[in-house]
Amino acid sequence: MPISDFQVVIGLEVHAQLLTASKIFCGCSTAFGGAPNAHTCPVCLGLPGALPALNRSVVEMAVRTGLALGCEIRPKSVFARKNYFYPDLPKGYQISQYELPICEGGEVTFTLDGRDHTARLVRIHMEEDAGKNVHDVAADGSSGVDLNRAGVPLVEIVSRPDLRSAEEAVEYLKALRAILMALGVNDGNMQEGSLRCDANVSVMRKGASELGTRCEIKNMNSFRFLKQAIEFEARRQVELIEAGEPVVQETRLFDPDRGETRSMRSKEEAHDYRYFPEPDLPPVIVEAALVERLRGELPELPRAKAERYQRSLGLSAQDAGNLVADAAVSAWFDAAVAAYGAGPEAAKKVANWVIGELARLANETGEAPAAWKLTPARLAAVLRLIDAGTIGGPGAKQVVEEVFRTGAEPDAVVKAKGLAQVSDEGAIEAAVDKVLAANPGEVEKYRGGRKNLVGFFVGQVMKEMRGKGNPAVVNALLRRKLGD
Amino acid sequence: MSTPAKELCRLGLREAGAGVAAKAISSTELVEASLARIQATDGKLGAFLAVCADRARAAAKAADARAARGERRSELDGVPVAVKDLFVTKGVPTTAGSRILEGYLPPYDATVVERLEAAGAVIVGKLNMDEFAMGSSNENSAYKPCHNPWDLSRTPGGSSGGSAASVAAGQVHASLGTDTGGSIREPAAFCGVVGVKPTYGRVSRYGVVAFASSLDQVGPLAREVGDAALVLRTIAGHDPRDMTSSTRPVDDYLGPLEEGARGLRVGVPREWLSGGLDAGVEAAIRAALDTYRRLGATLVDVSLPHSKYGIGAYYLIAPAEASSNLARYDGVRYGLRAEGAKGLKEMYAESREQGLGAEPKRRIMLGTYALSSGYYDAYYLRAQKVRTLIRRDFDEAFRGCDVIAGPVTPSVAFALGERTGDPLQMYLADIFTITCNLAALPGLSVPCGLEAASGLPVGLQLVGRPFDEATLFRAARALERELGPLPAPPEP
Ligand SMILES: [Zn+2]
Numbered sequence: 001m002p003i004s005d006f007q008v009v010i011g012l013e014v015h016a017q018l019l020t021a022s023k024i025f026c027g028c029s030t031a032f033g034g035a036p037n038a039h040t041c042p043v044c045l046g047l048p049g050a051l052p053a054l055n056r057s058v059v060e061m062a063v064r065t066g067l068a069l070g071c072e073i074r075p076k077s078v079f080a081r082k083n084y085f086y087p088d089l090p091k092g093y094q095i096s097q098y099e100l101p102i103c104e105g106g107e108v109t110f111t112l113d114g115r116d117h118t119a120r121l122v123r124i125h126m127e128e129d130a131g132k133n134v135h136d137v138a139a140d141g142s143s144g145v146d147l148n149r150a151g152v153p154l155v156e157i158v159s160r161p162d163l164r165s166a167e168e169a170v171e172y173l174k175a176l177r178a179i180l181m182a183l184g185v186n187d188g189n190m191q192e193g194s195l196r197c198d199a200n201v202s203v204m205r206k207g208a209s210e211l212g213t214r215c216e217i218k219n220m221n222s223f224r225f226l227k228q229a230i231e232f233e234a235r236r237q238v239e240l241i242e243a244g245e246p247v248v249q250e251t252r253l254f255d256p257d258r259g260e261t262r263s264m265r266s267k268e269e270a271h272d273y274r275y276f277p278e279p280d281l282p283p284v285i286v287e288a289a290l291v292e293r294l295r296g297e298l299p300e301l302p303r304a305k306a307e308r309y310q311r312s313l314g315l316s317a318q319d320a321g322n323l324v325a326d327a328a329v330s331a332w333f334d335a336a337v338a339a340y341g342a343g344p345e346a347a348k349k350v351a352n353w354v355i356g357e358l359a360r361l362a363n364e365t366g367e368a369p370a371a372w373k374l375t376p377a378r379l380a381a382v383l384r385l386i387d388a389g390t391i392g393g394p395g396a397k398q399v400v401e402e403v404f405r406t407g408a409e410p411d412a413v414v415k416a417k418g419l420a421q422v423s424d425e426g427a428i429e430a431a432v433d434k435v436l437a438a439n440p441g442e443v444e445k446y447r448g449g450r451k452n453l454v455g456f457f458v459g460q461v462m463k464e465m466r467g468k469g470n471p472a473v474v475n476a477l478l479r480r481k482l483g484d
Numbered sequence: 485m486s487t488p489a490k491e492l493c494r495l496g497l498r499e500a501g502a503g504v505a506a507k508a509i510s511s512t513e514l515v516e517a518s519l520a521r522i523q524a525t526d527g528k529l530g531a532f533l534a535v536c537a538d539r540a541r542a543a544a545k546a547a548d549a550r551a552a553r554g555e556r557r558s559e560l561d562g563v564p565v566a567v568k569d570l571f572v573t574k575g576v577p578t579t580a581g582s583r584i585l586e587g588y589l590p591p592y593d594a595t596v597v598e599r600l601e602a603a604g605a606v607i608v609g610k611l612n613m614d615e616f617a618m619g620s621s622n623e624n625s626a627y628k629p630c631h632n633p634w635d636l637s638r639t640p641g642g643s644s645g646g647s648a649a650s651v652a653a654g655q656v657h658a659s660l661g662t663d664t665g666g667s668i669r670e671p672a673a674f675c676g677v678v679g680v681k682p683t684y685g686r687v688s689r690y691g692v693v694a695f696a697s698s699l700d701q702v703g704p705l706a707r708e709v710g711d712a713a714l715v716l717r718t719i720a721g722h723d724p725r726d727m728t729s730s731t732r733p734v735d736d737y738l739g740p741l742e743e744g745a746r747g748l749r750v751g752v753p754r755e756w757l758s759g760g761l762d763a764g765v766e767a768a769i770r771a772a773l774d775t776y777r778r779l780g781a782t783l784v785d786v787s788l789p790h791s792k793y794g795i796g797a798y799y800l801i802a803p804a805e806a807s808s809n810l811a812r813y814d815g816v817r818y819g820l821r822a823e824g825a826k827g828l829k830e831m832y833a834e835s836r837e838q839g840l841g842a843e844p845k846r847r848i849m850l851g852t853y854a855l856s857s858g859y860y861d862a863y864y865l866r867a868q869k870v871r872t873l874i875r876r877d878f879d880e881a882f883r884g885c886d887v888i889a890g891p892v893t894p895s896v897a898f899a900l901g902e903r904t905g906d907p908l909q910m911y912l913a914d915i916f917t918i919t920c921n922l923a924a925l926p927g928l929s930v931p932c933g934l935e936a937a938s939g940l941p942v943g944l945q946l947v948g949r950p951f952d953e954a955t956l957f958r959a960a961r962a963l964e965r966e967l968g969p970l971p972a973p974p975e976p
Contacts, residue, residue, distance in 0.1 A: 042592050043725075046812050048585065049572040049594055049691040051726050081808050083855075085832055092811020145816065274855035276864060279697035279805055281727055 006203045008234040009211055010169050011161035014176060015154050016186040017194035018061045024128050024153035025052030032192055036146035044151035046090030051280050058153040059284055061185040062126050065155055066103030067295050068183050071124060075286055077102040079278040084271050087145050088131040098275045101125035110175035112167055119162040119172050127154050166230035170223045173197060174325060178302040182327035196221045201233045213247040217254050217261050229254035233261050305330060314344035319351050332369035336376035340383050349383055361404045373407030381410045394467055395419040423470040431464040432477050446482055489517035493654040497563055497711035500657050504551055504562035511547035511562030511606060515540050518564035518608050522655050528976040530630045531650040533569045534577045535609035543606040559714055561604025567660040568647050569610040570617055571597050572691045580693040581615040581625045584813045584820045584839025594691020596660060596702050596719045603718045608656060612646030615841045617662055617695040619643045620670060620913040623904050624843045632674060633973040634940050638897040641671030647705050648675035652973055658706040658715050662692060664699045665798055666917025669929035672705055673892035673943025676931045676970045678712045679705045683951045684924035685730040688723030694809040696802035699921045709930060709961040713737035735954045745962035746780030751885030753788045756916060762895040764935035768942035769891050772932035775966055786881040790873040794919040795911060800854045800867035807851030810844060875923040887959050888947040891916050892929045896940040916945060926953045930960040931970050941970060
């Protein structure tokens with residue numbers, strides 16, 4: 001029974017940690033890591049008597065996110081309590097938004113196989129994160145609770161079931177991530193959990209109009225896992241249907257080691273969260289003037305930036321898309337283009353370095369662009385050295401790698417490593433003469449019309465000069481000596 | 485130096501504070517007198533759950549040093565007070581009257597505790613109460629019942645029973661309680677002291693162990709109206725740590741205190757005096773209303789047609805919030821944890837089973853039910869709508885009057901054990917006080933005499949417009965001045 005008879009239907013719930021310095025309801029730090037419970041106080045520990053006090057910058061970031069995604073901003077939204085028992089939930093409830101979230105509607109547009117797709121949003125709401133349970137199985141089997149993350153501010157961005165494949169889900173999430181990073185509201189770090197998502201997956205026969213029963217897959221923290229989980233889940237549901245068995249609505253967990261989803265709890269045990277308006281917090285009022293100020297402060301968003309790169313810098317759609325996926329990278333790129341010279345030709349050269357060599361190096365070190373020792377000005381300096389003929393392609397690669405690792409100045413690296421290109425005609429002529437003398441047969445063939453042998457001679461000369469010969473001078477001298 | 489402890493303890497709050505300022509008495513003498521009186525009387529009274537003598541003596545010493553330098557933090561600098569065990573106190577046991585918090589030492593002070601201490605008041609201990617402030621007789625305390633100093637066989641009222649009894653018995657000069665459905669006003673009436681439930685939002689709830697967040701409010705109990713006004717002025721005002729606390733400036737309650745009742749329009753809700761009241765209570769209330777008329781006030785007939793739904797709405801909203809507020813007592817991080825439980829769920833269930841008393845359990849069940857999906861609209865939401873109607877009744881009534889007057893409770897203090905087997909009968913004790921919490925208004929109980937038959941105190945309730953505590957104090961003071969002070973209750 002082919003899966004191709006079925007259509008998979010996906011909606012995503014994305015949890016994004018907001019980049020505030022302090023937590024949503026207290027003054028504790030949101031810094032990642034730290035000794036267990038180092039970043040806690042009576043409020044985020046949920047101690048008797050403690051009360052939440054709303055951090056206004058959370059509201060501003062949520063509004064900014066809503067505006068960037070085309071949402072309606074609710075002038076008066078309400079926090080609610082979501083009640084359930086879990087050791088990492090210190091109050092026995094999570095403060096979230098329920099009936100009246102801060103943002104509603106909106107959409108995310110993304111490109112897949114050269115075509116634009118749009119997924120509509122239901123809502124964006126603010127909430128606090130929970131802590132985590134730490135199981136010390138190695139020692140005595142006891143469990144501890146670390147509440148450093150408890151009260152870290154999140155927005156949950158809920159899409160409609162508008163996505164039709166695992167690839168679409170991944171591209172949607174990539175586009176959303178790029179927007180959140182461009183807004184400066186989220187760092188896009190999926191490994192540390194500051195961006196994670198749940199997927200609601202169902203399947204229906206092609207042409208059917210009614211959605212199938214959905215399962216929710218919890219807490220995926222990479223694009224790869226998201227794709228694998230949806231593909232596995234869709235296949236599982238199709239197999240059930242084809243076998244005449246019902247799909248049971250439930251929450252499932254993705255196991256990355258086995259590449260499969262597993263039931264977490266069945267519907268029978270489903271929680272009744274007993275939501276009700278949080279009596280410790282007054283409604284959140286967002287004045288129209290604040291909305292307008294924040295609207296005016298929105299940065300250029302990824303898709304607009306990609307279009308601009310194509311239009312005014314002449315970059316390909318692919319290169320442009322690549323650069324804007326990470327706001328920090330595109331900001332670095334903009335700075336390098338500005339430092340080097342803003343023309344399309346210059347931009348293309350910078351883009352090649354950023355997408356190629358720098359992406360490779362950054363991937364190795366895991367450093368964010370802002371921390372790169374190779375600053376935009378230093379890349380511009382390298383490119384000028386190339387333009388001046390001081391270094392060639394292979395030399396430039398070495399210089400860039402060295403600067404990236406050490407932060408040394410490019411010209412100093414060139415000097416220290418002896419990477420300067422030799423343009424001195426005398427030296428090159430000597431090498432050319434030596435090569436021609438050593439290969440009389442090839443010289444004869446060239447003169448007899450085998451002009452493509454020029455590449456062989458260039459290679460030999462370069463070898464002789466240990467790669468440092470100025471290719472243009474080498475070429476010119478060779479042709480002269482060979483009698484062109 | 486030679487004044488007996490008992491006499492020092494009978495001093496009013498402002499009187500005692502003035503004595504310290506004038507160096508006629510020292511704070512140390514006041515505190516020692518208070519500690520001695522607690523020592524002598526609390527075995528029978530049961531008003532205290534914890535006494536913090538060392539902390540109190542150190543604070544008294546500091547107050548005396550200030551007095552010696554001619555410094556004075558406030559009019560209550562150096563005066564011993566005590567607070568309900570619902571307020572968290574750094575390093576001092578705080579149980580909320582529950583086993584589940586037995587041995588818990590909070591790492592911080594409630595805002596009201598900070599404010600009292602910043603004003604120089606000396607906190608001598610933590611007062612007995614119904615578990616998590618749930619109750620109308622103080623018999624729901626997990627530790628011991630508190631007794632009414634007027635008659636030890638009777639309840640002091642709840643849930644701030646310890647707060648009222650300790651003030652009435654002269655153990656401290658004033659105390660703090662909390663009022664969610666009448667828990668300051670009812671025990672104040674039963675014990676013959678002044679108790680004030682301010683407007684919701686007037687006093688910070690930060691550090692107050694939550695019962696029903698949208699109804700709880702902190703307030704003072706004292707033997708004189710002016711003393712209560714002074715304590716409220718000390719603790720009131722915005723606190724950025726409690727977003728439901730109001731930013732409105734605090735009025736000068738003491739300034740207009742002696743202005744009298746002349747010209748005051750006193751609203752009398754016809755629903756409050758139409759049966760259901762014990763004859764002795766009704767007689768005392770009617771006499772108090774006559775006194776107002778005699779003092780130049782006008783009595784105005786007003787109606788609160790929805791107040792009959794108050795108890796019903798309250799016993800949906802308060803348990804709903806309580807069921808959520810009490811979820812944190814799960815044995816995971818502090819307080820009691822059941823031994824030997826297998827697995828997480830069993831640990832939760834056993835810890836809560838062992839740690840929580842019958843009344844909190846009853847209310848958690850009620851509240852969980854009222855909030856559960858499928859019932860939310862029929863119960864919780866409907867109760868909130870009733871709440872709006874009750875508030876509108878008051879708004880309407882206040883168009884014709886400045887203050888509303890009536891009974892606090894249908895009877896004088898009842899006997900210990902009389903109603904413990906019948907929760908519904910117990911809930912009816914709050915029938916006149918609850919609407920004031922639902923409408924977020926300020927309410928005050930002031931003694932208006934002794935019931936003829938029993939010789940027990942009767943309280944008159946005064947309810948005001950939002951944030952108009954000043955008028956309540958003025959009206960209460962007019963009555964107090966006219967009637968004179970109650971006699972001291974018998975020695976326990
Ligand atoms: Zn905190």
